Amino acid sequence: MAVDALDTKILRLLLEQPRTSVREYARVLGVARGTLQARLDRLERDGVITGTGPTLSPAALGHPVLAFVHVEVTQGHLDELGDALASVPEIIEAFSITGGGDLLTRVAARDNAHLEDVIQQLIQLPGVVRTRTEVALRERVPYRMTGLLDSVDRTAPARPAP
Missing domain, CATH: 3.30.70.920 (Lrp/AsnC effector binding domain/regulation of amino acid metabolism (RAM) domain)
Structure with missing residues (x-):
């Protein structure tokens, strides 16, 4: 599944602002809410987005x-x-x-x-x-996807003109 430049912008917003509404994401990106929702649905269906729940800390749950x-x-x-x-x-x-x-x-x-x-x-x-x-003694690089997303964004095709 090809991820284009708009997809990477959507994914970055999801990572950086996970509690924001779809309406607000659409406003920030300057796209219609329906367009954004269709993109999110496709990204989920294609397995790019694999979850929407919180990330939990085992240490904070008593397992350091x-x-x-x-x-x-x-x-x-x-x-x-x-x-x-x-x-x-x-x-x-x-x-x-x-x-x-x-x-x-x-x-x-x-x-x-x-x-x-x-x-x-x-x-x-x-x-x-x-x-x-x-x-493990100490976490040096926490789980992250933004660097990989930057790499994908550099190679992603540009969004087609409407």
Whole structure:
């Protein structure tokens, strides 16, 4: 799906001013409300916009320890293990990967002892061969999309004239 210059402007506004109304976005961008709504609907339908909810802080929810746990999986068990990981609430993300492991999970824990308990729970899941854990010390670059959006904007086609 091609994202054009107007789409990137809409996406930037959504990132920078997430609580603004569609009417206000349309006013700021100088487009009709219907045009903006149609663009938003298309961006959602095409999977560019994947959510509209708030971003929550695990630390503020009492889980300040962040760790990345690499999981090596017995061949043929990746899908079933992925399903099993979804039942562990402290696992907030999981990706199948290449390199030193088969899965990479992001784990939020209350403290180091709780992290160890989560890892022990992971080790008991069918198909887990071994794990390797890296504890995050400090966030250096928070999750962001504006830099990527800038890159897309530089290569996006210009909006067609009405």
